[in-house]
Amino acid sequence: MNYLAHLLLSPPDAAFRVGNLLPDLLRLPQLEQFEGRYRNGIELHRRIDAFTDAHPLTRHSRQRLWPTFRRFSGVIVDVVYDHCLIQRWERYHRQPLPIFLAEVRASLPATRADLPDKAYRRIDSLTQWLGDYETMEGVSTAMTHLGKRLRRPVEFVGLQTVLEQQQQGFLEDFDAFFPDLLAMAESAMNGGAQK
DSSP, rough: OOHHHHHHHHOOOOOHHHHHHGGGOHHHHTTTTOOOOHHHHHHHHHHHHHHHOOOOOHHHHHHHHTTTTGGHHHHHHHHHHHHHHTTTHHOOSSOOOHHHHHHHHHHGGGGGGGHHHHHHHHHHHHHGGGGGGHHHHHHHHHHHHHHHHHHSOOOOOTTTHHHHHHHHHHHHHHHHHHHHHHHHHHIIIIOOOOO
């Protein structure tokens, strides 16, 4: 899953939410310094990613991108599922998305002293542009930016067309998958990831 899902699956606690984002922003040695609620968020992040990667429905979504985008299908589906979450937001959260993201952003200063500058700036920034995933054009733009940042830059030529052609299928996969993920995350937090 991508950033928005990790934020949604966290309790309303700044350190936990930030911890649930950190594995995508920092290297393993940097993650080892975090304890308490940050550590709880890091552990939940790892469980979410492992569950998502192994789930048959996310594998099915990745196959929708084959053969053209097979190499990057996992990353693309992570971002597409944030798009799907935005499309279904009112099913999963009582607050409108802009208010939720503003609340997350407002809670970030409480974590400032604990984070490397780059990670803090990235989290602050992403709370401003996550809403761009509302459209497949926004998803495609995000992937284009990612492609430029890779060691060997990649152009995702034709991605937006494929995403638009497969949009209904992605939504169907997501609708069947996300309740499973919610149940797993709740179980993980009740079983120890939220001490």
